[in-house]
Amino acid sequence: MIRDDIKAALITAMKGGDKQGTAALRLIQSAIKNRDIEARTGKAPEDDDTLVVEVLQKMVKQRRESIDMFVKGNRQELADAESAEVAVIERFLPQQMSDAETSAAIEAIKAELGATGMKDMGRVMAELKARHAQSLDMSKASGLVKAALA
Numbered sequence: 136m137i138r139d140d141i142k143a144a145l146i147t148a149m150k151g152g153d154k155q156g157t158a159a160l161r162l163i164q165s166a167i168k169n170r171d172i173e174a175r176t177g178k179a180p181e182d183d184d185t186l187v188v189e190v191l192q193k194m195v196k197q198r199r200e201s202i203d204m205f206v207k208g209n210r211q212e213l214a215d216a217e218s219a220e221v222a223v224i225e226r227f228l229p230q231q232m233s234d235a236e237t238s239a240a241i242e243a244i245k246a247e248l249g250a251t252g253m254k255d256m257g258r259v260m261a262e263l264k265a266r267h268a269q270s271l272d273m274s275k276a277s278g279l280v281k282a283a284l285a
Contacts, residue, residue, distance in 0.1 A: 137187045137227050138167065144226070155216075159223040166190050188269045191228050195221055196274070232270050234279070240267055241276070241283050253284050 141163055148156035170190045198217045205214035232240070244262045248255065259280050264273060 137184050137191075141167075141187075141227055155219055156223055159220045162220070163191065163194065163224060163227070166194055185269060188228065191224050192272070195224050195228070198224070229269050231272060232267065234275075237267075237271060237276055237279055238283070240271075241280055245283060250284060253281070256280055256284055259284065 141160060145157065145160040145164065148160055167187055167190050170186060174186065198221045202214045202217045202221070205211070205217065241259065241263065244250075244259055244266070245255075248258055248262065250256075250259050260273075260277065263271070263276055263280065267276075
């Protein structure tokens with residue numbers, strides 16, 4: 136499980152004296168713990184790895200947005216710190232699908248559902264998320280689905 140891998144990496148980072156890695160891994164564990172607490176009141180995903188991947192993808196997205204803002208604000212040292220955190224987080228994410236693989240998956244779902252236009256985008260996106268949520272950046276996929284249905 137990804138959760139166990141994160142815990143083992145934290146112990147290794149602490150023993151190795153990697154302060155930045157330890158801090159990033161503690162942030163990851165904190166975010167996962169917060170998501171666990173939220174899941175108590177709502178609907179939790181069936182698979183624990185799915186929950187962890189959702190949290191990690193959200194963290195990467197937030198940090199990439201921060202990097203863009205720091206670069207625009209000429210704060211390169213802060214952008215570098217965020218980049219280091221992204222590198223630590225991405226170690227635990229499953230391999231992401233390439234654009235070609237994503238397009239092929241979209242075309243398969245589009246044919247299967249009989250989707251013809253933009254009115255079917257919600258159905259295609261829902262099916263795409265159900266099948267490939269762990270290995271797909273849904274924000275990129277949204278643009279590809281729009282292009283495929285246009």
